[in-house]
Amino acid sequence: MSEPLPVIIVIEDEPTIRRFVKLSLESEGCQVFEADCIRRGLIEAGTRKPDMVVLDLGLPDGNGVDFIRDLRTWSDIPVIVLSARTSEADKVEALDAGADDYLVKPFGAAELLARVRAQLRRRAHVHGAAQSVFEFGKIRVDFGRRIVEREGMPLHLTPIEFRLLVYLTSNADSVLTHRQLLKNVWGPSHAEDSHYVRVYMGHLRKKIEDDPSQPKHILTETGVGYRFVI
Amino acid sequence: MTDQRPNPDELLSRIKEEEIRAARGKLKIFFGASAGVGKTYAMLSAARQQVQQGTDVVIGVVEAHGRKETEMLLEGLECLSLKEIPYRGKMLQEFDIDGALARKPALILIDELAHSNVAGSRHPKRWQDVQELLSSGIDVYSTVNVQHLETLNDVVGGITGIRVWETVPDHVFDGADEVVLVDLPPDELLQRLKEGKVYLPHQAERAIQNFFRKGNLIALRELALRRTADRVDNQMIQYRREKFVTPVWQTRESLLACIGPGEGSDRIIRSAARIAAKLDVPWHAVYVETPELRQLSDSQRQRILKSLKLAQEAGAETASLSGGDAVEMIINYAREHNLAKIVVGRDHARAWRPWYRSFADSIGKRAPDLDVIQLAREEGPSDKRREDPTDESLLDRLKAPWQSFAMSVLFCALTTLIAMPLHTVFELANIAMLFLLAVVLASVRYGLGPAVAAAFLNVAAFDFFFVSPRFSFAVSDVQYLMTFVVMLVVGLVTAKLTAGLKFQARVASSREQRMRALYEMSRDLSGALMPEQIAEISQRFAATGFGARAAIVLADDAGRLHEPVDVPGGVPSIDLGICQWAFDHGAEAGCGTDTLPGSPLLYIPLKAPMRIRGVLALEPRHPRSLMAPEQRRLLDTLARLIAIALERVHYVDVAQTTTVQMESERLRNSLLSAISHDLRTPLSALVGLADSMLLTQPQPSGQQAEIAAAMRAEALRMNALVSNLLDMARLQAGAVKLNRQWQLLEEVVGSSIKAMAAILTQHRVSVRLPDDLPLLEFDAVLIERVLANLLDNAAKYTPSGSSIEIGAALGERGNIDIWVEDNGPGLPAGKEEDIFKKFERGQKESATPGVGLGLAICRAIVEAHGGEIHARNCESGGARFVFSLPRGNPPAVDSSEDILPPEGMRS
The missing domain is CATH 3.40.50.300 (P-loop containing nucleotide triphosphate hydrolases)
Structure with a gap:
């Protein structure tokens, strides 16, 4: 017991799904607390000092997005959203409100655990010391010297491409919406020009991906945004 | 400058x-x-x-x-x-x-x-x-x-x-x-x-x-x-x-020609037209209808209207104004329309009335800033007919039913009878007063003609019965001649004054009546909810206001006219050809207009703010009665009111259908999402529970694990089927709102391949997209769905190890063609179109799973984007699915603030 068990709160109104999620997470060695509504979920989140929240969007006493907004006023723990809906707008809303990732029902245990692990790892990173060099695949990014190299060869990125890459790498494994990318890379005045993101993402992929049409690192979450994976 | x-x-x-x-x-x-x-x-x-x-x-x-x-x-x-x-x-x-x-x-x-x-x-x-x-x-x-x-x-x-x-x-x-x-x-x-x-x-x-x-x-x-x-x-x-050779800019000081009831208006119009043409300015022609002018005979009014029409044909803008003071109205009109020159006919010199100020002088005095041009009227009696109307009008005004004349004679006799016994008591002067009173009463009661008759009769009776020598028309004292003359003049003047007052009162009351009728009609119209009610109200109003029968012909959204709206009183027989003409040209047609004046009906287009709603057909009993200016104005108001009422009724309908549509759409959406939630929740639980079975302690044996995996796979397949069915239902109900944004095709192709990765493990997928592909406007989620379905299809119907290619190129009519091609066995011949139908499958009763909705969904999505999807076999064998998307006008991406650092470029 050198490290305490990660504490996860599962807020879901369907008992069978809640049970399956709890089962899966416990098998991964997490401590799980359950809640079946937003009110209960907030109490749990406030008292259990959780490391993460797994949240269903459609709850009997309200919208999961409200929970996220509430939670984000006092905590920055990762939130993974479970969405039964096909509508991309709900996911975007949840992500914009502060969720870090989402899973579309039905999902398997393997998918769930992969996401949970990634978020827990990221949280550990954030709490660790800031790195000045970041490596993934064949790419090496030196933040301090603003140099990007691919297999040792310097890669020429424009200022925006560089900012985009930095923002992506510092939020690896999380889903970033177009709006978030625009706001953080271009600034608030470009909030509606989502095609800018697509065009620059295309440029960036051409420079860092082996096959830009089947990317390995900058993944598209269609209708929602992007996810950077190492 | x-x-x-x-x-x-x-x-x-x-x-x-x-x-x-x-x-x-x-x-x-x-x-x-x-x-x-x-x-x-x-x-x-x-x-x-x-x-x-x-x-x-x-x-x-x-x-x-x-x-x-x-x-x-x-x-x-x-x-x-x-x-x-x-x-x-x-x-x-x-x-x-x-x-x-x-x-x-x-x-x-x-x-x-x-x-x-x-x-x-x-x-x-x-x-x-x-x-x-x-x-x-x-x-x-x-x-x-x-x-x-x-x-x-x-x-x-x-x-x-x-x-x-x-x-x-x-x-x-x-x-x-x-x-x-x-x-x-x-x-x-x-x-x-x-x-x-x-x-x-x-x-x-x-x-x-x-x-x-x-x-x-x-x-x-x-x-x-x-x-x-x-x-x-x-x-x-x-x-x-x-x-722009030289600055010859015209000052738009236009001309205003005034038409009066007098002679030679046509000549004034023609001269004004010539002057306007010389000065190259637009011009107006107006007629001011004062209360006195309302007493004009019909033929005189017709002449004025004809002059106005002539002016219109000569290119003037015409108006018929109505007000108490002609000079005032003219000046106001000129000011409003920025007309600096006023053309009037020269009045005849009136030597016997030196105080009389001509019309031109009056304008000049009241508006010194305006130019007044006086024109000669037609000189000489070139046309005999022109003389008649004035006489006619005088006669007209004297005209009264013979009973009135008889009554005024009776009045006279009665006065004489009453005066007889009083003659001994009162002075002769007071008797004369009595006779005067009789004239005034006659004029109040019976109008001008009988009053004039009474005036003459009374003078005669007074002379005959009371002035000595009595019972003779001879007069002994010359003084009485004075009395007669004064009596006659006072009688005639009061008669004329009272008659004039009565006439004005009648005009005022008839105007008030019209206004009341109009008011009542607009009140009724505001309560009408159906075109039939509007037709009935207008029928009623036309009957009372114009003595005409009316019908309303409505136009549909395509601009086609229908049969007239049926009303209880029956409708006049309508020539739909003229109706259509009036509607298409937005101009009046039929009797009293320039177009088909021979028709017994007048057709007025019902112009509402948004568009012409239909045509009002009027069958007047006296065609000429519709031509008077105040009637025309009333008619215009009528048409406008009806048009607005029709438009309102139309929009009430539109609002109702929209409400119903919105309601049914809302219902459909909530039903669909409820079904989708209710079906998916147990499926999600099933998938999850099958998974968690593997996580239970002790670990399940190989066979158990296999069963759990199979359960999971079946649940996922079930989920895919449910998704397809629900999506098809949504697309068919038109409940899908496209979230169109400017997208990179490459990105959507990549994500669709990634989404289908599990199915494509046995296939080689290659992507061939041109580098200069523009941004395309589409709903990324749906187009990804199309590509995924096509990939799924290709994977399903080709043996493992086949290759699949996704490509795009500029196609016909500026569209972008996107294709998914495989080198499998190809499509069954003759089935290239059928496979896009619902529940249609390339191979009947095959072992390949699916219900045949994938391609139908593809077609629905592509068509919603304004594109087309087709399938055919390639020459090399294998199936090729091509869909097109409109190219549109991609927005520019401003990269001015994003320039490569120069030192980076050099290294």
Whole structure:
């Protein structure tokens, strides 16, 4: 017991799904607390000092997005959203409100655990010391010297491409919406020009991906945004 | 300095003018000094040239009048057949405008622009036919003689002594795109006349012989040349203005011509038109109807209306104002419309009324800043008929039923009887007062005529019965003559005054009645909810207000007219052809208008703010009663009110259907999402529980694990089926709102391949997208769905190890074609279209899973994007699915703030 068990709160109104999620997470060695509504979920989140929240969007006493907004006023723990809906707008809303990732029902245990692990790892990173060099695949990014190299060869990125890459790498494994990318890379005045993101993402992929049409690192979450994976 | 620059408003109006002109046909007029100069010949020669150049030329109407040369030219040209119109038992031939519009040639030849059509034709004048042809984009060649120009009519009449009644308004002539002067020296013309080469109608041969005198011909030739020169001059000015050669900017000080009830209004109109043309300014013509003028006889009012119409034809904007003070109204109108020059007819000198101030002086006194131009009225009694109306009106006013006259006689007798016994008691002067009272009472009770009669009778009775020597008309004392005269004058003046007051009261009450009727109608209309109610209300109002029967013909959204709305009282028989014309042109037609005036009905388009809602057809009992200005105004208001009511009813309908649609859409959406939630939740649980079975302790054995995995896979398949069915239901219900954004195709292709990665493990997928592919506007989620379904399809129907290619290229009509191609066995022959139908599958009863919705969903999505999807077999075998997306106008990406650092570029 050198490290305490990660504490996860599962807020879901369907008992069978809640049970399956709890089962899966416990098998991964997490401590799980359950809640079946937003009110209960907030109490749990406030008292259990959780490391993460797994949240269903459609709850009997309200919208999961409200929970996220509430939670984000006092905590920055990762939130993974479970969405039964096909509508991309709900996911975007949840992500914009502060969720870090989402899973579309039905999902398997393997998918769930992969996401949970990634978020827990990221949280550990954030709490660790800031790195000045970041490596993934064949790419090496030196933040301090603003140099990007691919297999040792310097890669020429424009200022925006560089900012985009930095923002992506510092939020690896999380889903970033177009709006978030625009706001953080271009600034608030470009909030509606989502095609800018697509065009620059295309440029960036051409420079860092082996096959830009089947990317390995900058993944598209269609209708929602992007996810950077190492 | 600023003068040098063209006024933006003017530029704008010029551009608009040019646009209108571009859509209109071109009018070319062959203009001559008199008959026989060879206009028709010139026109036909020009037309033949056009034919040689390949223009589609048709002869609408050309009179060869048996002249050989002309007939020769006619040969080989297509000729429209004339329309037969029955007129007073005879069949007359007239130009067939409907035939011409249906034939729609590029150029049509129409001789004699000034010709008046036979009653029963669509327009009373041929030039109106030509206007309609022009506005439907057909070019027209036509001919005009100088004497037929409206404003020159007087002048030519003065020179030749022959007045022509067939005229062409000057604006038609001036509006022509080209005018060709066909000139022939008088001697040659006379020579031709002698040779019988000039067509003359038989009936008026002598008059015409008189006309063709050399002096006349020279004068006419000069007029024609001058008129043409004026036109050329105008063109020059126009050209200079367009090319900004010098700043000849017009001050828009327009002209206002006032029409009064007096003589010679037509002449004033014509002169004003000429002045306006000379000054090149627009002009207005107004008639002010004061309460006194309401007493005018019908024929006088008709004359005023005719003058107004003449003004309109001569290009003026006309208005009929109504108010107490004519001078005041005129000045206000002039100020409102920025008219700086007022044209009035000169009043006759009134030596016997030196205090009288003429109309022109009154305007001058009250508005010193306005120019007043006084014009001579027509001098001399050129037309006898003109004298009649005034007499008629006086007689009219004296007219009263004979009973009233009898009563006034009785009044007189009664007064005498009463006065008889009083004669001994009262002074004679007081008796006279009694008689005066009788006149006043008679005038109050019975009107002007009986009052005048009473005045005379009373004077006679007073004289006969009371003034000595009594019982004789002789008068002994001259003093009494004075009494008689005063009595008579006082009697007549009071009679006139009371009659006038009564008349004004009647006018006021009838106006009030109209207003009340209008008010009631608008109140009723505001409560109407159905077109039938509106029709009934208007029927009722037309009956009470105009003594007319009315019907409403409604138009649907496509601009087609339906049968009139049925009302209990029955509807007049309506000519739907005229109705359609009135509707299409947005102008009135039928009796009292320029279009088909022979019709017994008047058709008024119902113009509402958004569009024309239909046509109001009125069948008046007395057609002339609709022509009075106040009736016209009332009619306009009526039409406007009905139109607005119809529009309101229409939008009530629209709002209702929209509400119903929204409600049903909401219901459908909530139903679909409820079903989707209810079906997916157990499936999600099933997948999750199957998974968690593997996580239970102790770990399940190999067989158990296998069963759990199979359960999971089946649940996922079930989920896919449910998704497909729900998506299809959504797409079909039209419940899917496209979230179109500018996307990179590459990105969506990549994500679809990633989404299908599990299925494509046994296949090689390659992507071939051109580098310069523009951004495309589509709903990324749905297009990913299309690509995923196509990939799924390809994976399903090809053996493992096959290769699949996704590509895109610029296709037809600026679309982008996107394809998914495999090298498998290809599609079954003849099934290329069927596979896109619902529940249709390429291979019946095969082991391949699926219900056959994937491609149907693809088609629905692509079509919602305005594209097409097709399938075919490639030459190399294998199936190729191609769908197109519109290219659109991609937004620019501003990369100015994002430049590569220069040192980076060099290394």
